[in-house]
Amino acid sequence: MSTTSPREVRGGCLCGVVRFLVTMPTLFCGHCHCSMCRRNHGAAFVTWLAVPSSQVSVESGSDVLTRYQSSEHGSRSFCSRCGSSLFCVSSLYPEIIDIPLANMDGPIDRLPASHLYFDDRASWTIVGDDLPCLGGPSGLEPTK
Numbered sequence: 197m198s199t200t201s202p203r204e205v206r207g208g209c210l211c212g213v214v215r216f217l218v219t220m221p222t223l224f225c226g227h228c229h230c231s232m233c234r235r236n237h238g239a240a241f242v243t244w245l246a247v248p249s250s251q252v253s254v255e256s257g258s259d260v261l262t263r264y265q266s267s268e269h270g271s272r273s274f275c276s277r278c279g280s281s282l283f284c285v286s287s288l289y290p291e292i293i294d295i296p297l298a299n300m301d302g303p304i305d306r307l308p309a310s311h312l313y314f315d316d317r318a319s320w321t322i323v324g325d326d327l328p329c330l331g332g333p334s335g336l337e338p339t340k
């Protein structure tokens with residue numbers, strides 16, 4: 197990471213049609229091991245950043261963003277041209293958007309701080325860092 201924290205970082209989908217600008221500061225960054233993230237992204241876990249929705253502007257491709265209601269409270273938006281999963285929002289926290297760190301063009305203002313829903317992780321996932329591993333029903337409670 198650079199020593200100076202960026203003020204704005206752009207991001208986008210694989211095909212480049214969907215482009216967005218995120219204004220710092222973000223609220224949080226962490227690795228989610230829940231089974232929905234795993235299936236939605238085809239990955240062992242998804243590294244999310246959370247940011248107030250007022251600090252996100254979609255600069256292009258909003259017409260190809262498709263929203264999928266993935267749970268009672270959650271919806272996930274993806275690029276209908278290339279399939280990249282982009283935005284996750286919850287009706288419980290409507291003022292916050294989760295964005296995959298991997299879809300950003302470069303480093304943001306913080307590094308991942310913890311593992312979430314760690315007790316839901318894939319059995320073949322091995323984590324070698326020293327970050328806190330949280331779990332339980334909320335995905336945010338300390339685990340042993």
Ligand SMILES: [Zn+2]
Nearest residue numbers: 209211275278
């Ligand atoms: Zn795309």
Ligand SMILES: [Zn+2]
Nearest residue numbers: 228229230233
């Ligand atoms: Zn998740």
